[in-house]
Structure formats: C-alpha cells, structure tokens
Amino acid sequence: MREFIFRLFGRGRRPPDSDGDARPDGGTVTKEQTVGRSRLRDALDSDLLGSLPFWLPPALLIGLFVYGAIGWNVVISLTDWSGLGQPDYSSLSFAMYEEMLSDPTFWTATQNTFVLLIAFTVVTLLLGLLMAILVDQNIRFENTFRTIYLLPMSLSFVVTAIFWAWMYNPEIGLINVALRSVGLDFLAYAWLSDPRFSLAAVIFALMWQFSGYCMVVYLAGLRAIPTEQYEAARTDGASTIRMYRRVIIPQLRASTTSAAVVLMVFALKAFDFLFVLFGPTPGPSTDILSVMMFREAFRATNWAYGSAIATVLFLMALGVIGPYLYLQYSRGDL
Amino acid sequence: MxxxxxxxxxxxxxxxxxxxxxxxxxxxxxxxxxxxxxxxxxxxxxxxxxxxxxxxxxxxxxFTVEPWFEAWSRLQLGVFNSLLLAIPATALSAIFGSLAAYGLTNVDWRGQVAVIMLFVAGIFVPYQSVLVPLTQFWTMVGLEDILAGVPLLAERTGLLELIITHTAYGIPICTILFRSYYATIDPEMLEAARLDGATVARIYWKIILPLSVPIFAVTLIYQFTQIWNDLLFALVLLTSPENQVVTLSLNQLQGSMVQQYNLQMAGAFVAALPTLVVYVLFGEQFAEGVAGES
Amino acid sequence: MAQLILDHVTKVFDDNGSDIVAVDDVNIDLEDGEFLVLVGPSGCGKSTTLRMVAGLETVTSGEIRLDDRVINDASPRDRDIAMVFQSYALYPHMTVRENMSFGLEESTDLDGDTISTKVTETAEMLNIGELVDRKPRELSGGQRQRVALGRAIVRDPEVFLMDEPLSNLDAKLRSGMRTELQRLQEDLGVTTMYVTHDQTEAMTMGDRIAILNDGRLQQVATPLEAYHQPANQFVAGFIGDPSMNFFEMEMQGDRLVGQEFAYPLSQQTRESLGDAVRVVLGVRPEDIELVSEASGDHDYETVVDVVEPMGNENNVYLNFTADSDTTFVATIGGMRSVEAGQPAVARFPESAIHLFDAETGEALKNRSLDELENAEPRL
Structure with missing residues (x-):
C-alpha cells in the first residue's frame, strides 16, 4: 500500500536515454534544420496516434462533464436565470456576484465553510498522525486496528449522519448518556441544535469519519522512512517524543500536504452529511456554501445565483489544488 | 521500529x-x-x-427484529436501483480509467503531462460547480425521448443519466489509480513487445490487461463504494420515485421517521451493508484506493 | 542474415528546450554475421545507438541501413530485429513457451504447430526444454536470461541487439554465459550488436569493438587492435585493467620532460611525433618492468606505495619519490615478492610506450608490435 502513494504521481515521460545515468554533456547542434525536422517526426513517431483511442474517449468525457460544465456554470452565473424558464445568454453581467456580496447569508456560509475547512483539516490530520504513530509501534493485530479505524471511510455520509444524529441525541444519545454517567451532566448539551456547538459537533463527526484516511496516508509516509533513522536517533539518545518531533514528523511533509489537500477539498464540497442532518436550510450556525448553493439552485430555483456560489466554491478549490498540482509538476512528479 | x-x-x-x-x-x-x-x-x-x-x-x-423488516421494505427498491447504478458505473469508469492510464503512461508521446494535469485536477473539482449545467445538459439531451422506443430503458432514464455522470466523474480517480500502477511496469518489457511485433492495442490486450488484475480489484472496490455512497448527484438528477437509489430512500426514511431511531438505524445498516461487506472482504484494496486519492 | 550500416547517425534529445547530443555522427558497418560490441562508459550514447537501430528511438539525422534498405522510419515490427534487454523484460504472466511464441504470433503468419515446434527446438538448444511451462518468477536469473535469449533466437531475425544482457548475472554465471553466447552467435551466424560497459565482455566476445565516448565514436577495431593500437588516449585508458599509465610531458630537445622524470626518445620515435610539443606518455602496467638496478635511460628510481596481490600477478603502485603525488601502476608476476615502502627501479621500454597529443588526445605513436609477434609462438 505504501508504494502506492509514492507511485501515485509516477513518472511521466520516460527519460530518453535508457542508460538511465548521466546524460552526455554534449554540445549544441549546429545543424538546426535537421533538428527541426526530427522534432516533427518525433512527434508523429511517438505513438501519439496509437495512444489516442485509449485516452481520448475518457478525456472527452472529462472535458465535457467536468471542464465543459465548469465553463458553462460560469456562464450561467453571469445570467439572471431563475424559475422555470431557460437561461438568457444574451445579456451577461456580474449582477449575481454583486447580489452575493451583499447577501449576509453568503457571508455566514463562507465563514462557516472556512471554519469547517480549517478546523476539520487540522484536527483530522492531528488525530490521523497520532493514530499512525500508535499503529506503527509494531503492535499485534495491526490489521484489525487499521481495519476498524478506516471503517467509517467506507460508509455513506447518509449512513454516518444518521448514526451521529442518534449519537448526539440530547436525551438518549450515547454521547450525553455517557457524559451523564460520569457526572458531567452540565456538559450534556443539545449538540446539533445548539448553535454554539452544532458546527463543532459536525466537525467532530467528520473527524471520526476521515481520521482513518489520514492514518493510512501517514502510515505510508512512516513506513517509507528507513528503520536506520529510528535507530540512529535512539543511538543519539533522543527520547521517543523528541525523535518523532525532530526526526520523523518533519519527513512526513509530503504526506501532510497530500492529505491536507484532500481534506480541504472535501470540506469545500461537503454536502451529503450536513444535508442529511440539517436539510437544505440549516440556519446560520451550520450553513455552508455547498449547501447554500444547492438550496438556492435546486430549492429556490435561483439557478444563476446558485451557479455564482458554485463558481466561488470552484475558485476556492482551485486555490487549494492549483498550488498543489504546480508543486507536483515542478517536482516532475506528474 | x-x-x-x-x-x-x-x-x-x-x-x-x-x-x-x-x-x-x-x-x-x-x-x-x-x-x-x-x-x-x-x-x-x-x-x-x-x-x-x-x-x-x-x-x-x-428485543425485536421488526425495524429490520420495516427498513428492508422501505429500502429494497433503493438497494436494487443502487446496484443497477453502481455496478455498471463502477465497471465503466474502471475500464475507461485503465485505458486512459495506459494511453497516458505506457505509450510515449509529447504533451502527456498537460492531459494528465486535467485528469488529476478532475479528482478535486467540487460537484457543486457542475450541478446546474449538469441538470441543464440532461434536460437538453432529453434522454427519455431518445429512448422512448425502448420502454425498458426509458423508464430507467434517470439511472442511465446517473450512470453516465458517475462514470465521467469517476474516470479521473480511476485513471490516477491505474496510472500509479502502470508506471511500475517495466518499460523494457513493453519495448520487447513492440519489437516482438505487437501494436499499441495488442500490447494493452495481451500484456497490460492480464497484469492489471490487482489494480482492477482496488479500483472497482473503491469506486463501487464511492458511487454507492453518493447522495448529491442522485438528489439533483433522479426525478422519478421508481429510480430512487438507496441513499435517497434512506434520507427520506430518516426525514419521515424522525423519532423512530430503531428503524433509522436498521435502515442505515441495510443501506451500508453492501459497502460493509465489500470493506470487510477487501479492506486492503479499499485502503489502497483511499490512499490513492491523495 | 544481413549487413547493418550506421551512416552518420546522430541523435539529439530535447531537454526542456536545450539540445543534448546523445549520439554524434556515428559510422559503423557490421558485416554479415559479425559480432560487434559497442562499449563505453555510462551515458556515452551506446544504448541510445542500439535503441535507434531497434526503432525504439528516432534518428535525428543520418541513416541506418539493413542490407541497403534504409530503416530509419520503419516501425520496430517491420525491422526484423530481435533484442535482448538488460532486465530480460520477460512477460511475467506468460509461461516460457508463451513468452517465446509471442513474437512469432505477433509478427508472422505461422500456424500454431510450426510456432510450437520452433519454440521447442530453440528451448532445447538453450537447455531450457524442461522449463517451458513455467512462469518467469519460477526461474533463476540464469534461466530467465536464457529465456530472454530464446525469445530473440526463435524469431530468427536479421539482427540481434543485446543491451547489457549479462549485467544482472553474478560473476561466475556471467563468464559461463559469455562463452555460450559467443558460441551461439557463431553457430547461428546472425549479425549481432552487443552493448556493454564491461570491457572484459568487450575484449572477449566481439569480432570487433566500437568504443563510444560522449556520443562520439572513438574507434572501431578488433579487440587486440584497440588494446595495442588505440586511436586515442580515451581508448587507451578505457580498454585494459588496470588502466594504462599516463604522464603529461613536454618535448625538450631529444627528450620528454615531465614533472617527475624525463624520458629520452630515439630518433625514430621523435620523427613520429612531428612538431607536437605537449604530449602524453602512456605505458601499460604489464609493460613496466621492475628491475634490480637502474642501468638505462628509461629506468627510474621509485618507491613502492601499495601492493595489490591478485594471485596470478601483483599490481604494484609506485611513486617516484616517497612524498610524490604521482602514482603509477606496474603489473608483475604473482610470485615476485614486493613490499610497500621498498625502493624499486621501474623500466619503461621505449618499444612499449604510447604517445598522445596532449590537446586532441590523438595517438601519435603506438607501441611497436614486433615484440608481440615474436612472442606469439609462446601462446
């Protein structure tokens, strides 16, 4: 499993010289025209044609459904389309975006989205890291523990939302029953309906669902660190905590980056879980952009307005993945 | 350690x-x-x-098993429809992913990186940013009218739309999963096959595909879970109650039986059962799929 | 069987906008049935050259001809060439039989029975007849190597290309396979181009060797010619182990003067130098004699630095003075006892020296072969 992550953005083009070793430092070519001719031929000879039937159909599907749809969505967001009619593409304006900026609901949802994005990502990464370190202690039944920790990831958000609604039930839910049984009655809040706690309760439940994923990613990172480094740190007399802080965790940066990107993008598109818990109109404490977008477009039929919110969501996602992909590309990992 | x-x-x-x-x-x-x-x-x-x-x-x-019977009777249509959706959509996105990964990894041509970028970025696109055009697109296509001559399919229009949609959005992650696997295949072996006279297509069929069994397992399991679990696309694309998938049915059950927690829980387990079984049987493959998303 | 000609072949790679010349204007003619070894250090372009012949890389300029047919733009499958790869590149999901039949199935119209017969014959010839139903992972390294060879042989191609086929074998197996491969090639009589970085393979296997450095062809010659009559300093240094000793010298009157010693030249040798002033003096370790007392112009007092006993011979590293940086090596018989720190007199016989132009590296004078010819009966 661990190789997977590192293989993931595997090699792109195979280095041309199969010697694989140092390329000759050879000078530049004086015969310009021959080089130009060969480039053209290289392009034709390089099996582009043979490879087309394989990647072009899926690429077209993605082009249409993903990128075409994104572009179309932007165009729709510039119209004033709402209700049952068809969009009028003849007069495009930023009216929807102006409306959005003056809509207090939008700002509340944006704020909640950011809180969710940051808090969820941070706590989930930390818990996942902790679990990965614990599981990496050469324990017995490692597979069983790993399987249990990752189990929530295999469940639908509809399912987990129903579980957590029950867990959070103020009177007879497990959380409050447990709190009362240890004498913490004053902490037994109505977690989901109390605006002070509802977003935190959602974040906690999502952390439950996603920390196993982070564990898997970190575990792969940990296993890629040679045992000698643990031994060297021990020989240097470092305590366990210092060893992890100074030697091991700094080497998990790549794992952290990729897991954080996935978590942040998830936080932006999180919909199912909140929708099942709170419906399309969750109220200011748990309203987030993705739910607001759905509400505006598919409940209020403010299609253009919904598209404008969706465009903002897309740009936010781009803000997360753009740098990540650029990083991957400049490292030559794509 | x-x-x-x-x-x-x-x-x-x-x-x-x-x-x-x-x-x-x-x-x-x-x-x-x-x-x-x-x-x-x-x-x-x-x-x-x-x-x-x-x-x-x-x-x-x-003690009672009544909630399970009740939940099953309310969800069985959804379970059936979800299978009808998830199996073909999973298979299609995995097949497309395998083909694309081969074309973008083992066959060498310039400009691959740009195409790969688009595939990778496709994994991360929030569904919300395509929902409105997506519904608009399927309205304009009018699949139901196209299929009017085949009543069996026409009734299933919503599911067909959902299959195609899930296939398209599943291709990026499937491609990346396959690509990470294909990148480890010895390029000299593929060159040997070329020298042996095999064409690009024959190499895929005779060499790559037989070697892809483990990664097909990973991709199919991961993708099946994803499609089975999705609510959002079904919510905006499915209109007729006969086509309802299990996540929709479960959501409705939860909404209508607010206080009947025993029924809700039984329903949640019924809906989760296929993914739970898959997870218990193929936990390793699922973990590989999950890890591949990063 | 065929004649393979590389005519001014050049390969330029584009590395993010800057051009890298991997193979620069290489000319090699392989006679029908010839075994040519392409040798050179890592990254010298030898693999790229081979891959161009195979059709796995495009040719930037120049021509590759197979029996007068230009094959630059022919696809690999149309070239009738078989290749043996360093990693063997066997198909892991196929049995040995399937591995060997694959090429015939893909590139010929032969029926199943004929293919099966050919595969069986070839497998038996290679002593892997009883392994044909196994998968590659059930075979040892040496057996896989044979399957890789069999896969090439069964195709009965015009040309064999071999890319370091022995480098994944352990040393003992490798020397066995060296002779076997040579014998096979002789029996089959197929024109063969063999790439290696191992100069022992180059020396022992090839009818001729082609030495490449930095993408440029240095010399094409028989192994002994390359050894005794190197075209330039690179070839002289590359072929032979331990390497030839080199000393930078300057022509002053009738002698070469270096940092640590001076070497008088005979009239005859001086003439072969023309008007070169800065030269490199080369002498092979086995041509340096250790004598008991300095008696001639070409005898030098030295101090033994390190002795490497090899069993059959000793490699003796010598310094001109105890604290000198210039070390050179002499090979002497294994039975002679020499110890580090002891003084020794080294003799560089004039008949055995090579002289190279210090600027171009070109050989100005190679050793005389008279002695060798005289010595021949002894072999």
Whole structure:
C-alpha cells in the first residue's frame, strides 16, 4: 500500500536515454534544420496516434462533464436565470456576484465553510498522525486496528449522519448518556441544535469519519522512512517524543500536504452529511456554501445565483489544488 | 521500529506497552461506538431504546427484529436501483480509467503531462460547480425521448443519466489509480513487445490487461463504494420515485421517521451493508484506493 | 542474415528546450554475421545507438541501413530485429513457451504447430526444454536470461541487439554465459550488436569493438587492435585493467620532460611525433618492468606505495619519490615478492610506450608490435 502513494504521481515521460545515468554533456547542434525536422517526426513517431483511442474517449468525457460544465456554470452565473424558464445568454453581467456580496447569508456560509475547512483539516490530520504513530509501534493485530479505524471511510455520509444524529441525541444519545454517567451532566448539551456547538459537533463527526484516511496516508509516509533513522536517533539518545518531533514528523511533509489537500477539498464540497442532518436550510450556525448553493439552485430555483456560489466554491478549490498540482509538476512528479 | 520494541519487551511487565494497547483499544471503541450503538438500537423496540442505554444490548422484553423488516421494505427498491447504478458505473469508469492510464503512461508521446494535469485536477473539482449545467445538459439531451422506443430503458432514464455522470466523474480517480500502477511496469518489457511485433492495442490486450488484475480489484472496490455512497448527484438528477437509489430512500426514511431511531438505524445498516461487506472482504484494496486519492 | 550500416547517425534529445547530443555522427558497418560490441562508459550514447537501430528511438539525422534498405522510419515490427534487454523484460504472466511464441504470433503468419515446434527446438538448444511451462518468477536469473535469449533466437531475425544482457548475472554465471553466447552467435551466424560497459565482455566476445565516448565514436577495431593500437588516449585508458599509465610531458630537445622524470626518445620515435610539443606518455602496467638496478635511460628510481596481490600477478603502485603525488601502476608476476615502502627501479621500454597529443588526445605513436609477434609462438 505504501508504494502506492509514492507511485501515485509516477513518472511521466520516460527519460530518453535508457542508460538511465548521466546524460552526455554534449554540445549544441549546429545543424538546426535537421533538428527541426526530427522534432516533427518525433512527434508523429511517438505513438501519439496509437495512444489516442485509449485516452481520448475518457478525456472527452472529462472535458465535457467536468471542464465543459465548469465553463458553462460560469456562464450561467453571469445570467439572471431563475424559475422555470431557460437561461438568457444574451445579456451577461456580474449582477449575481454583486447580489452575493451583499447577501449576509453568503457571508455566514463562507465563514462557516472556512471554519469547517480549517478546523476539520487540522484536527483530522492531528488525530490521523497520532493514530499512525500508535499503529506503527509494531503492535499485534495491526490489521484489525487499521481495519476498524478506516471503517467509517467506507460508509455513506447518509449512513454516518444518521448514526451521529442518534449519537448526539440530547436525551438518549450515547454521547450525553455517557457524559451523564460520569457526572458531567452540565456538559450534556443539545449538540446539533445548539448553535454554539452544532458546527463543532459536525466537525467532530467528520473527524471520526476521515481520521482513518489520514492514518493510512501517514502510515505510508512512516513506513517509507528507513528503520536506520529510528535507530540512529535512539543511538543519539533522543527520547521517543523528541525523535518523532525532530526526526520523523518533519519527513512526513509530503504526506501532510497530500492529505491536507484532500481534506480541504472535501470540506469545500461537503454536502451529503450536513444535508442529511440539517436539510437544505440549516440556519446560520451550520450553513455552508455547498449547501447554500444547492438550496438556492435546486430549492429556490435561483439557478444563476446558485451557479455564482458554485463558481466561488470552484475558485476556492482551485486555490487549494492549483498550488498543489504546480508543486507536483515542478517536482516532475506528474 | 522493531528495534525499539525489542528493547522494550525485555523488561517483564511493560507498562508503556500496556498503555499503548489501552489507547488503541479505546480508539477502536470510539470508532465503533456509533455503529455499535446503532446496531443495538436497531434490535430494540420503541420503548426499549428510549428507556435503555444506547450501547447496551436489548433486554429480552424489548428485543425485536421488526425495524429490520420495516427498513428492508422501505429500502429494497433503493438497494436494487443502487446496484443497477453502481455496478455498471463502477465497471465503466474502471475500464475507461485503465485505458486512459495506459494511453497516458505506457505509450510515449509529447504533451502527456498537460492531459494528465486535467485528469488529476478532475479528482478535486467540487460537484457543486457542475450541478446546474449538469441538470441543464440532461434536460437538453432529453434522454427519455431518445429512448422512448425502448420502454425498458426509458423508464430507467434517470439511472442511465446517473450512470453516465458517475462514470465521467469517476474516470479521473480511476485513471490516477491505474496510472500509479502502470508506471511500475517495466518499460523494457513493453519495448520487447513492440519489437516482438505487437501494436499499441495488442500490447494493452495481451500484456497490460492480464497484469492489471490487482489494480482492477482496488479500483472497482473503491469506486463501487464511492458511487454507492453518493447522495448529491442522485438528489439533483433522479426525478422519478421508481429510480430512487438507496441513499435517497434512506434520507427520506430518516426525514419521515424522525423519532423512530430503531428503524433509522436498521435502515442505515441495510443501506451500508453492501459497502460493509465489500470493506470487510477487501479492506486492503479499499485502503489502497483511499490512499490513492491523495 | 544481413549487413547493418550506421551512416552518420546522430541523435539529439530535447531537454526542456536545450539540445543534448546523445549520439554524434556515428559510422559503423557490421558485416554479415559479425559480432560487434559497442562499449563505453555510462551515458556515452551506446544504448541510445542500439535503441535507434531497434526503432525504439528516432534518428535525428543520418541513416541506418539493413542490407541497403534504409530503416530509419520503419516501425520496430517491420525491422526484423530481435533484442535482448538488460532486465530480460520477460512477460511475467506468460509461461516460457508463451513468452517465446509471442513474437512469432505477433509478427508472422505461422500456424500454431510450426510456432510450437520452433519454440521447442530453440528451448532445447538453450537447455531450457524442461522449463517451458513455467512462469518467469519460477526461474533463476540464469534461466530467465536464457529465456530472454530464446525469445530473440526463435524469431530468427536479421539482427540481434543485446543491451547489457549479462549485467544482472553474478560473476561466475556471467563468464559461463559469455562463452555460450559467443558460441551461439557463431553457430547461428546472425549479425549481432552487443552493448556493454564491461570491457572484459568487450575484449572477449566481439569480432570487433566500437568504443563510444560522449556520443562520439572513438574507434572501431578488433579487440587486440584497440588494446595495442588505440586511436586515442580515451581508448587507451578505457580498454585494459588496470588502466594504462599516463604522464603529461613536454618535448625538450631529444627528450620528454615531465614533472617527475624525463624520458629520452630515439630518433625514430621523435620523427613520429612531428612538431607536437605537449604530449602524453602512456605505458601499460604489464609493460613496466621492475628491475634490480637502474642501468638505462628509461629506468627510474621509485618507491613502492601499495601492493595489490591478485594471485596470478601483483599490481604494484609506485611513486617516484616517497612524498610524490604521482602514482603509477606496474603489473608483475604473482610470485615476485614486493613490499610497500621498498625502493624499486621501474623500466619503461621505449618499444612499449604510447604517445598522445596532449590537446586532441590523438595517438601519435603506438607501441611497436614486433615484440608481440615474436612472442606469439609462446601462446
């Protein structure tokens, strides 16, 4: 499993010289025209044609459904389309975006989205890291523990939302029953309906669902660190905590980056879980952009307005993945 | 890590080690508690779950399997439709992913990176940013009218749209999963096949495909879980109640039976059962798929 | 069987906009049935050259001809060439039989029975007849190597290309396979181009060797010619182990003067130098004699630095003075006892020296072969 992550953005083009070793430092070519001719031929000879039937159909599907749809969505967001009619593409304006900026609901949802994005990502990464370190202690039944920790990831958000609604039930839910049984009655809040706690309760439940994923990613990172480094740190007399802080965790940066990107993008598109818990109109404490977008477009039929919110969501996602992909590309990992 | 534990275990009772296992077990309890309390509740009568602690097994007087029958009768159509959706959509996106990964990894041509970029970025696109055009697109296509001559398919228009949509959005992650695997295939072996006279297509068919079995397992399992679990696309694309998938049915059940937690829990388990079975049987492959998303 | 000609072949790679010349204007003619070894250090372009012949890389300029047919733009499958790869590149999901039949199935119209017969014959010839139903992972390294060879042989191609085929074998197996491969090639009589970085393979296997450095062809010659009559300093240094000793010298009157010693030249040798002033003096370790007392112009007092006993011979590293940086090596018989720190007199016989132009590296004078010819009966 661990190789997977590192293989993931595997090699792109195979280095041309199969010697694989140092390329000759050879000078530049004086015969310009021959080089130009060969480039053209290289392009034709390089099996582009043979490879087309394989990647072009899926690429077209993605082009249409993903990128075409994104572009179309932007165009729709510039119209004033709402209700049952068809969009009028003849007069495009930023009216929807102006409306959005003056809509207090939008700002509340944006704020909640950011809180969710940051808090969820941070706590989930930390818990996942902790679990990965614990599981990496050469324990017995490692597979069983790993399987249990990752189990929530295999469940639908509809399912987990129903579980957590029950867990959070103020009177007879497990959380409050447990709190009362240890004498913490004053902490037994109505977690989901109390605006002070509802977003935190959602974040906690999502952390439950996603920390196993982070564990898997970190575990792969940990296993890629040679045992000698643990031994060297021990020989240097470092305590366990210092060893992890100074030697091991700094080497998990790549794992952290990729897991954080996935978590942040998830936080932006999180919909199912909140929708099942709170419906399309969750109220200011748990309203987030993705739910607001759905509400505006598919409940209020403010299609253009919904598209404008969706465009903002897309740009936010781009803000997360753009740098990540650029990083991957400049490292030559794509 | 082995060295460390070897040292630790030399001293008789190792409190550090006991503490470690205690933490691991408590964590396991934390991860399982929602499922455990849900499972217990699903076997309790209304009075029993209101009157008892959630994670405690039902008392003999309060034991019932009624919620399961009730949940099954409400969800069976959804389960059937979800299978009808998830199986073809999973297979299609995996096949497309395998083809694309081969064309973008093992066959060498310039400009691959740009195409690969678009595939990778496709994994991360929030569905919300395509929802409105997507519904508009399927309205304009009018699949139902196109299929009017084939009533069997026409009734299933919503599911067909959903299959195609899930296939398209599943291709990026499938491609990346396959690509990471294909990148480890010895390029000299493929060159040997070229020198042996095999064409690009023959190499795929005779060499790549037979070698792809493990990664097909990973991709199919991961993608099946994803499609089975999705709510959002179904919510905006499915209009007719006959085509309802299980996540929709479950959401409705939850909305209409607000206080019947035993029924809700049984329903959640019914809806989760296929993915749970897949997960228990193929946990390793699922973990590989999950890890591949990063 | 065929004649393979590389005519001014050049390969330029584009590395993010800057051009890298991997193979620069290489000319090699392989006679029908010839075994040519392409040798050179890592990254010298030898693999690229081979891959161009195979059709796995495009040719930037120049021509590759197979029996007068230009094959630059022919696809690999149309070239009738078989290749043996360093990693063997066997198909892991196929049995040995399937591995060997694959090429015939893909590139010929032969029926199943004919293919099966050919595969069986070839497998038996290679002593892997009883392994044909196994998968590659059930075979040892040496057996896989044979399957890789068999896969090439069964195709009965015009040309064999071999890319370091022995480098994944352990040393003992490798020397066995060297002779076997040579014998096979002789029996089959197929024109063969063999790439290696191992100069022992180059020396022992090839009818001729082609030495490449930095993408440029240095010399094409028989192994002994390359050894005794190197075209330039690179070839002289590359072929032979331990390497030839080199000393930078300057022509002053009738002698070469270096940092640590001076070497008088005979009239005859001086003439062969023309008007070169800065030259490199080369002498092979086995041509340096250790004598008991300095008696001639070409005898030098030295101090033994390190002795490497090889069993059959000793490699003796010598310094001109105890604290000199210039070390050179002499090979002497294994039975002679020499110890580090002891003084020794080294003799560089004039008949055995090579002289190279210090600027171009070109050989100005190679050793005389008279002695060798005289010595021949002894072999």
């Amino acid at each position: 082995s060295s460390q534990t070897a040292n630790d275990s030399t001293s008789g009772i190792d409190f550090q080690r006991i503490g470690l296992y205690a933490v691991l077990v408590v964590m396991a309890a934390f991860y399982l508690s929602p499922l455990e309390s849900g499972l217990m509740t699903a076997f309790k009568s209304q009075e029993a779950f209101i009157g008892s602690t959630p994670f405690v097994p039902p008392p003999p007087s309060g």
